[in-house]
Amino acid sequence: MGLELYLDLLSQPCRAVYIFAKKNRIPFEFKHVELFKGQQFTEEFKKVNMLKKVPALKDGPFLLAESTAILLYLSRKYNTPDHWYPSDIEARARVDEYLSWHHTNIRANAPKTMWIKVLIPLLTGQSLPPEKLQEVMEGLATSLKQFEEKFLQDKPFIVGSEISLADLVAIVELMQPVAVGCDVFEDRPKLAEWRNRVEEAVGEELFQQAHELILNIKELSNIQVDPRLKEQLTPVLLKMLK
Amino acid sequence: MVVELYLDLLSQPCRSVYIFAKKNNIPFEFKHVELLKGEHLSEEFYKVNLLRKVHALKDGNFTLAESIAILLYLSRKFNTPDHWYPSDVQKRARVDEYLSWQHTAIRAQGCNFYRTKVLMPLLVGKPFPAERLERAVEDLKSTMKQFEEKFLQDKPFIVGNEISLADLVAIVELMQVTGWDVFEGRPKLTEWRHRVEEAIGKELFREAHEVMLNGWLALPEEQGLPPTPKP
Numbered sequence: 001m002g003l004e005l006y007l008d009l010l011s012q013p014c015r016a017v018y019i020f021a022k023k024n025r026i027p028f029e030f031k032h033v034e035l036f037k038g039q040q041f042t043e044e045f046k047k048v049n050m051l052k053k054v055p056a057l058k059d060g061p062f063l064l065a066e067s068t069a070i071l072l073y074l075s076r077k078y079n080t081p082d083h084w085y086p087s088d089i090e091a092r093a094r095v096d097e098y099l100s101w102h103h104t105n106i107r108a109n110a111p112k113t114m115w116i117k118v119l120i121p122l123l124t125g126q127s128l129p130p131e132k133l134q135e136v137m138e139g140l141a142t143s144l145k146q147f148e149e150k151f152l153q154d155k156p157f158i159v160g161s162e163i164s165l166a167d168l169v170a171i172v173e174l175m176q177p178v179a180v181g182c183d184v185f186e187d188r189p190k191l192a193e194w195r196n197r198v199e200e201a202v203g204e205e206l207f208q209q210a211h212e213l214i215l216n217i218k219e220l221s222n223i224q225v226d227p228r229l230k231e232q233l234t235p236v237l238l239k240m241l242k
Numbered sequence: 243m244v245v246e247l248y249l250d251l252l253s254q255p256c257r258s259v260y261i262f263a264k265k266n267n268i269p270f271e272f273k274h275v276e277l278l279k280g281e282h283l284s285e286e287f288y289k290v291n292l293l294r295k296v297h298a299l300k301d302g303n304f305t306l307a308e309s310i311a312i313l314l315y316l317s318r319k320f321n322t323p324d325h326w327y328p329s330d331v332q333k334r335a336r337v338d339e340y341l342s343w344q345h346t347a348i349r350a351q352g353c354n355f356y357r358t359k360v361l362m363p364l365l366v367g368k369p370f371p372a373e374r375l376e377r378a379v380e381d382l383k384s385t386m387k388q389f390e391e392k393f394l395q396d397k398p399f400i401v402g403n404e405i406s407l408a409d410l411v412a413i414v415e416l417m418q419v420t421g422w423d424v425f426e427g428r429p430k431l432t433e434w435r436h437r438v439e440e441a442i443g444k445e446l447f448r449e450a451h452e453v454m455l456n457g458w459l460a461l462p463e464e465q466g467l468p469p470t471p472k473p
Contacts, residue, residue, distance in 0.1 A: 051392060068338060069336075073334075073338070090304055092315075092318070093311050096314050100309075101307070103345035104346065146292075150292040
């Protein structure tokens with residue numbers, strides 16, 4: 001039985017895993033878990049990941065959650081090129097440092113744009129006042145400032161002169177606001193150049209393919225959202241509405 | 243030149259780094275950065291960590307932030323025993339899985355609880371809003387449930403039979419919320435805690451947690467203190 005990756009390309013961490021596997025020609029079976037249809041709540045999927053989240057990996061009897069863990073596992077098992085997770089102890093530490101910081105900074109702020117522009121209207125039928133989006137963009141701007149000053153600086157990539165897991169994880173997250181019309185690369189020339197380099201390193205075709213779904217998110221505006229998903233998201237929604 | 247670790251033991255991630263370095267006899271210089279005095283905001287410290295946060299490491303010209311990155315760096319540079327970050331691909335993945343999940347789970351809910359229950363009254367001199375505390379407790383309880391069901395299960399440690407970075411990072415976070423006695427009514431968790439304490443060494447464990455635990459005792463009486471936290 002081969003490697004199975006449980007993914008929905010609407011999700012940022014899923015895109016990182018997808019791109020990484022494809023780029024490195026890692027053979028896998030794409031198991032589509034449609035989030036809007038609530039497929040992450042099925043009994044069947046719970047057996048794969050009891051946290052009920054994508055991405056998830058199944059490699060024979062071995063199950064794994066959390067995109068960072070999955071990316072690292074794949075890089076080791078399939079011996080991917082060194083630049084993804086450099087063996088040099090300091091370069092590797094820099095990747096770890098970004099992957100850690102990412103969770104509560106870029107990953108905490110970037111998705112909120114999607115919430116405000118797409119998910120909240122979809123789930124509640126209401127739009128939030130523009131001040132809310134303003135607030136979110138300010139939070140994201142703070143993270144981006146730290147990103148540019150601490151992590152990117154004047155380097156071509158976050159770690160050295162080649163793409164690593166750090167760049168991959170960052171780029172997929174920043175495409176989320178882009179997809180809903182909040183182009184974080186506009187007015188940030190250094191960041192825009194970094195994005196172009198990352199896209200090129202990934203390969204334009206693969207990058208586009210991975211992002212096709214999210215870039216067409218407006219087509220989902222009439223979708224029926226599964227009630228279990230509504231229930232799961234409601235507490236988060238309420239926090240955002242305050 | 244010896245490794246410099248910039249720490250304040252009030253902070254959970256600082257304690258995991260401190261315990262790890264001490265336990266593995268890693269020679270280092272303890273650079274105290276007092277959070278409550280705002281020392282992490284100084285220009286001097288900014289040169290060490292642009293993110294203005296403790297924990298931070300300085301190894302010659304190399305500076306590093308983020309406790310996970312620091313722990314992994316130390317484990318590699320000083321070749322610490324395998325069980326901390328097992329070389330077995332699947333076991334290692336389990337440690338990674340926990341270290342990733344905890345950022346927005348145990349750590350997030352734990353910090354939220356600690357802020358609401360301890361920091362706010364301590365710093366602002368105002369009682370904590372009961373409703374917010376209740377919500378923080380609920381969030382924490384639900385995270386604890388996931389911790390026990392997914393990560394700990396019936397195993398002695400999160401990964402296999404020996405302590406790893408996962409247990410270390412988990413225990414320091416859970417100790418931060420000990421005033422609520424997160425271990426009460428959870429026998430499996432309590433047993434795990436004892437195993438982790440023993441694996442670390444009771445003396446080192448106590449030493450690392452002294453400062454933070456005293457913070458609980460500094461709470462003004464009017465707040466309706468929880469029972470005195472067990473050291």
